[in-house]
Every structure is written in C-alpha cells, then in structure tokens.
Amino acid sequence: MAKDALFEIGLEELPARFIDDAEKQLLNKTADWL
C-alpha cells in the first residue's frame, strides 16, 4: 500500500537569491533521507 506525502514550509517572503539553493537542498535531503 502506498500514499502520497506533502511537506510545505510557509515563510515570510524569502530573498530571491536564496530560493533556488534552498529548493535544491530540500529535494536532495528528502531523497537522501528516504
């Protein structure tokens, strides 16, 4: 049996220069963790 999962962190507006790297970290860390 399988289900979908979702994690979202809602923040005050992030500086644009942080976003791409933060997204990449979240994706990679999640994949490594699983």
Next chain:
Amino acid sequence: MRISYESITSYATPRRLAVSIKEMAEFQTTIEEEAKGPAEKIAKGINGEWTKAAIGFTRGQGKSTDDIFTKEVNGTSYIFVNKHIEGKPVEQLLPDFKAIVESIQFGKNMRWAHGTLRYARPIRWIVAMFGKEVIPFEIAGVQTGSKTFGHRFLGREISLNEPSEYEDSLAENFVVANSQERENMILKEIKELEEKHQFRIPVDEGLLNEVRNLVEYPSVFMGSFEDKFLELPSEVLITSMKEHQRYFPVLSADSELLPRFIGVRNGDMHKIDTVVRGNEKVLRARLSDAEFFFEEDQRQSIHFYQEKLQRVVFQEKLGTISDKVNRVMSITKHIADLLKLDETTTKTAVRAAEISKFDLMTNMVNEFTELQGVIGEKYAIHFGETPAVAQAIREHYLPKQANGDLPDSLTGAIVSIADKMDTIVGCISAGLTPTGSQDPYGLRRQATGILRIMKEREWELSLEEILTTVISLYQNVNMEQQSMTSTVELQEFFRQRAAFLLKELHVGQDVIQAVLHNEIGRFDYTVSKAELLSEKRNDQAFKPVQEALLRVLNLSEKANGKDIVNQEFFISETEKDLFDQYNQSKNDFYAYDQQKDSVKALECLATLAEPIHAFFDNNMVMADDDQIRNNRLALVNCLSVLIKDFADLKLVEWKQQF
C-alpha cells in the same frame, strides 16, 4: 530510511518551499541482512564450544548461538547470523522530517519573536500530510496541518484534503508553485510583446532567474520613460533598469536602446495601468537623479576629483587612493620600460594610471558603483583626454570575473596589471593574505587576472620581473608589519594561482608541479610547456628520452653544486661526446627558450638522450678517482640545470606502457 516511493517533486516560491512525494510506501522495506561476527577461530574454543565472544555477538544481534553459520571472507572464516529487520510503519517515522526542514542552510539567517531557531525568514505555516492524515510535529512554535495559503492578495486560505490537490489548489489561488513554469510564463509573455511591437528584449539569465523568484504569479507589463533620458550613457540606463529595478531593457530591431522597459508584476493583469504608471514614476525618479549627476559631474574637472582622492583611504596600512595611484603610475612606467614601449604609448599608459580612479569621486559612480571605469572613460573623453587614455581607464578594472573579458588595449592591460599588482603586494605585505574562506579584497581573482592577461598578451616578460619591482616599491613604504617573508608569500600566492589556471586547462597536477618548480616565468610559455609535457607523458616514442633525462636528474643530487667541467679529465669518448653535444644543445635550447618555442626546446633536450645513455652505460660516474668523479658529476649537474630550466621532469608521472 528504506522508504520506497515513485517520485519526488520540489516547489519553491518566495513564500514557500515544498516537496511532494508520490506513492510513498506505508511501511519501510523489511530487510534480511547478514551480520558478521568475530573470526571462527575466536568464536570457537579448543573443544568446539562457542566462546564468550560468539555468545556476546549473537546476544547483541538479538539471536542465539543456534542461529550461527560460518562463511569465508578473504580466506578467513567468520561467524554470521541472519538479521531480519522488520519495516516500521512510515507514519511513525515521518515526524523526523522536521530535522530536514531545520537543516536547510541559507546565506543569512534571522531569529524572530521569542524563538531560538535561526532561519532565512519567519516560518508562518507548515503542511505535513501523508495521505489524508496530518503528520504531527512542530517547528518554532508552528504546528503542522493541512492548510496552506494562496497568493498574498489574490488568493485565500486552502484546506487540502490530500497531497495530490496541492499544485492545482495553489494555481486556482494565483500561485504557480513550480519555478520553471513561472519562468516559462514570463518568457512567453516577453516573446508576445516582442512580436507585437517588433522589439528585441534580451533576456539576461541571471535577471530572469531572480525575477521568477520574486513573484508567485507573474504578469509581464511594459512601461516607458522620456526620450530625453536616452542622452544618458546606455550603461547608466541599463544598470538602473536591471540592477536597481529588475526590469528588462528594450531594444529596437536595430539593437538601439528604446525608452521602454519590461517589468514583471506579482499578480494578475487587474489595474495593470496603475502598476505601469507607478513603475514609470519610480524609474523616472532614478533616471532624473542620474541626469542630474551626469550634468553636475561634467561641470567639474579631473583635477577636482583627483584632489578628493587624497582624502579617501584605500586601506588603513596602505594609505589613500591617491597614494595608490602614485604607486600604480610607477609600476605602469616600469612595465612599459620592461616591454620597451615607445614614448607615446608609455606616456598614454602613465596618464591613464594617473587618472584611473578620478571617477570614484563623481556623483554618478557614488550612485552606480558598478559603473566605475565605465563612467571614467566617458568623463575622460568629455574632459579632453585621448580615446586611448579613456579606454584604459575603463579597461584597467578587467577582468571583472574569473573568466571575464580581458582588456583589449595594450595600455589598458598594463594599467590593469599595475593596479592589481599594487593591491596584491600591498595587502599581502600588510599581512592581509587571503585565507581559505576570506578574501575580502579579491586578491585571488586579481592574481588570476594578471596571469590571464600575461598569457593572452604573450609578453617577453616574466611575472617575477614585475613582482620584484613592485616589492621594491613597497620596501620604501613605511609599513608597520612589513616583513621579508612577504616576498616568499607573494611568490607562493602567485604560484598557487598559476597552478589553478593550469588545472583549469586540464593539466595534471604532476606536470603543474614540474613546470612551476622554479618560477612562473613567462606564463604563456609555461602553459605551452605544460601542454607539451602532458602530451609527451603518454607518448611511447618519448620514453627513451625521458629515461635518459631522468637518469641525469636522479644522479645530479650527488653533484653538490659542482658545475666546472674540465675536458682534461675526460677519459672516454662517450663523456667527451656528451660534453660536446651538451654545449651544442645548450645554445640551441636557450635560443628556442627565448623564443618560447617549447617544442624545439624539448627537441634540443631530446638530442642529448643517446649520448646520455652511452655515457652512463660506458662510464662509472662515481669513479674512485676524485678528479674524474667530480668532473663527471659536474657534467651531470650542468645537464640537470639545463633540463630543469625546461621543467623538473622528475616530478612528472610518466604513463607510457612499459
């Protein structure tokens, strides 16, 4: 965690970071694994009974000695037990996701309210769902839930029933969660405007990337400004639009800058006219300032600005910018003399150095600091300087990035090197050597810039010649912490930069060490030698030559500096032949070396291979007779010096097949 899944998708907007995992298993994967214990000879006693070691091992694995089996590993027999690790329900493990959220690193963090968590921005909500259920955990006082929020002004609070609703629910609430999709929307609308108006809108990738991360729902609009502002330098207009306002400039089909700009709104097209007018008002204010600065600046003179430089500190231990300019002028003159340039070119270069920093004191550069040099060039022309001087003022800042454009003009290149050398030698002499993570003066980039310029220009000038001059200049400067060790530091600092550039050219570390063992020299020639050696390293045909030259280098260590060869002490024909060949090859070698012909220079060394082999095969270098021995060692040493003037071939890892 041994949790299987079908796919992971990430999302990011200015207000949220999210990850969606499709078809995640409800249980961890159960595994069977073999746990390895001690060697059998330790696990079993003399009578074949299980020892304490075996019992302790099995107990630690939750098993008994009945579960033991043996297996050989690398010729030794060990005891094993099978471990069955049952997969846990994933629901129990998902709260650990909290650690992942907290571990995300940002360039700068902050704290908020009374919390202790340091994060990029305050966390306002967290969605954590597995199927329809909420995964319970808390970060910085915020509990997880199933509610998210749409666009700050156009959307509403959204209650998610299940993860699969995420992207569409956000889209309905004016949030495009996928970064690439937002980028595509912006590009599509820009293209439509281009086609509609027959404009060209060059899209800078960096700006596009930034703009798509400033909005959750992009809508592109076009604004305009008064024609009169086109009188300003285009660099000022473009910098104002791109850097200050994050607009895309608009060009005509003929690539002329138009009084238009493209902006991206975070919202829909409702009341877009008001938005356009607001943006136009802001840009008009900025351009009006620029116009005022432009006019005011040009009322003064270069001398006026030069005077001001006397009151601006460059670096606490290195004096004012005016002091720096004086040093750069001296270095420029010296480089011009070393290059044997004519009087006119030298005068141009020195003049450019003299006024290279005047624009730093103008209102325009004060407002648009990134335009230093660019404004200097324009104002220099206005104040009656020659185009060559003006160009050098702009170019002396190049290269601006590691792989950026180099100065086009000779005078620009000279002043660029002079300025960078002054900064590097000054800072390192004052004890401001860059560390692994700190290089506030950009010394590494500047040193790389110097070497790149020297390589491109192919000057008959070694780095050490320029460095020596600049160091001597600083020895006249009264500095508290100046030390003799700074010369060694400077040489090593440049050596590391040279090694870095060679590595960028895919030269192996061993060849880099070989060509840089002594000095950097004329860097273009050093690069040429490195590339040639990289080729010869794998060349089977070069093997006999390499072997001969290495025989010399290996034995030369016993020479202890002897270098006077006396033909009277030759006994064999082979040592006489070698000496004759050495003298002939030496002259040719240094001629080609002077011409920077690495191929021919190495060929000269190659002509010594046969005589060297014959010499070693037929003579005992370490003869009993002192005179003969020392004479042969002196010959070996002379050969060694010649070889090492090309490269220290002992350091090369020769890869020919043996």
